[in-house]
Amino acid sequence: MSEPTPADEHVLDLVGLAAYLRLRTFSLLAAQAAGAPDLDGAQRLARIAGRVVRHQEDLLALGEARGADAVALMSPFDGLLDAFEQRTPASTWWEGLLTGVVGHGVSGDLCRLLARGLSPGGADAVLPALADEEHEDDSATTLVRSAAAADPVLASRLALWGRRVVGESLSLAQELLGRSPALGELARAAARAAGVTDGAGAAVGSSADVTAWVLGELTAEHTRRMDRMGLAA
Amino acid sequence: MSEPTPADEHVLDLVGLAAYLRLRTFSLLAAQAAGAPDLDGAQRLARIAGRVVRHQEDLLALGEARGADAVALMSPFDGLLDAFEQRTPASTWWEGLLTGVVGHGVSGDLCRLLARGLSPGGADAVLPALADEEHEDDSATTLVRSAAAADPVLASRLALWGRRVVGESLSLAQELLGRSPALGELARAAARAAGVTDGAGAAVGSSADVTAWVLGELTAEHTRRMDRMGLAA
Numbered sequence: 148m149s150e151p152t153p154a155d156e157h158v159l160d161l162v163g164l165a166a167y168l169r170l171r172t173f174s175l176l177a178a179q180a181a182g183a184p185d186l187d188g189a190q191r192l193a194r195i196a197g198r199v200v201r202h203q204e205d206l207l208a209l210g211e212a213r214g215a216d217a218v219a220l221m222s223p224f225d226g227l228l229d230a231f232e233q234r235t236p237a238s239t240w241w242e243g244l245l246t247g248v249v250g251h252g253v254s255g256d257l258c259r260l261l262a263r264g265l266s267p268g269g270a271d272a273v274l275p276a277l278a279d280e281e282h283e284d285d286s287a288t289t290l291v292r293s294a295a296a297a298d299p300v301l302a303s304r305l306a307l308w309g310r311r312v313v314g315e316s317l318s319l320a321q322e323l324l325g326r327s328p329a330l331g332e333l334a335r336a337a338a339r340a341a342g343v344t345d346g347a348g349a350a351v352g353s354s355a356d357v358t359a360w361v362l363g364e365l366t367a368e369h370t371r372r373m374d375r376m377g378l379a380a
Numbered sequence: 381m382s383e384p385t386p387a388d389e390h391v392l393d394l395v396g397l398a399a400y401l402r403l404r405t406f407s408l409l410a411a412q413a414a415g416a417p418d419l420d421g422a423q424r425l426a427r428i429a430g431r432v433v434r435h436q437e438d439l440l441a442l443g444e445a446r447g448a449d450a451v452a453l454m455s456p457f458d459g460l461l462d463a464f465e466q467r468t469p470a471s472t473w474w475e476g477l478l479t480g481v482v483g484h485g486v487s488g489d490l491c492r493l494l495a496r497g498l499s500p501g502g503a504d505a506v507l508p509a510l511a512d513e514e515h516e517d518d519s520a521t522t523l524v525r526s527a528a529a530a531d532p533v534l535a536s537r538l539a540l541w542g543r544r545v546v547g548e549s550l551s552l553a554q555e556l557l558g559r560s561p562a563l564g565e566l567a568r569a570a571a572r573a574a575g576v577t578d579g580a581g582a583a584v585g586s587s588a589d590v591t592a593w594v595l596g597e598l599t600a601e602h603t604r605r606m607d608r609m610g611l612a613a
Contacts, residue, residue: 186455187450
């Protein structure tokens, strides 16, 4: 077993954040299932939403094993996405789906990145429950990719929408790290574990440096995700 | 192994119906999760919706093992609930939840009843996937029961709403048996298997007799369900 680090104290903050984000992703994907243009889309989205809630329950079980109940874990984050959702009102079903893919993608990336601030033992305990539940052949990503490949006008609209959603997602991530000392400390520990240095070659010190690194990592992952969908990032 | 009966030819019709009904129940419960008054309600409803979609996937796997794909199985029933949903517009979150409990309850009871028209071998293959996914301690039923026990005004409003929803559910069941020869034949076989006789002591013959028996069974189960919630049926 590896030695716990000070950041390990914040593991439950991370679990609560991840569980809350997944609960909201679940609702978003389930709404897309209900509004899907056909049965095939409805079934795929329902499957994906079902997987999201199953993984969310794994996270909550981790918390419960540490004595924390589901509502207590998530309640510090209650309402976190309200402003995000108000600022990203999808005007088509495809936009709504992309909001789910991008929002869920960024939030998953953020949680996995923060987990890198835990000790190796702490990270090993949490990372399996934070794994991405996208499956190559039956995912929302695949749905978007096929639709975008078949319709260049849709592809360019979705590219534009993706930029809007990722912008809002990154603002939210930044706000969250500023507001939660526990998550801020995990981010700092993650940056140090990743060997990030400031301009002078020293380990990152300021919150601004840490935040800049986090946003850079999230943006890079977002670009890869948009590439997989055949959309310009 | 028991001998297949003529009704066994209709097993895929039953699987398709049950899968479609669960897909819609999933959407209804997920919408209740998204609109829940607090995190505890949101989490419970998301869990229940997740279980519904998991059981729905079991049904689809049964169909796929018989060479039928998900969309082909469900598409004969596409739109089946549109009129029902338009006629049961919940005006409060609790009404919406009860619509889910009652609608899901009646549709599950109907599917299990129709499965009794299959040969014992056929029924054994299908019934596990048709099992009710309500768990005693963490179910929508429990949520309604606690709320109704604490608030007599809510309890009487929900009792009224339950009557409206069950009325619409029974109409829909009747329409379905009239419109689908396969399901009508399963219902007739189920009535015979249950030893139902007409007024003269002969096995039920007319569609009207069969339908009357089905509606009576569904009503009896509904009454028990309302009792479990502490609501007047």
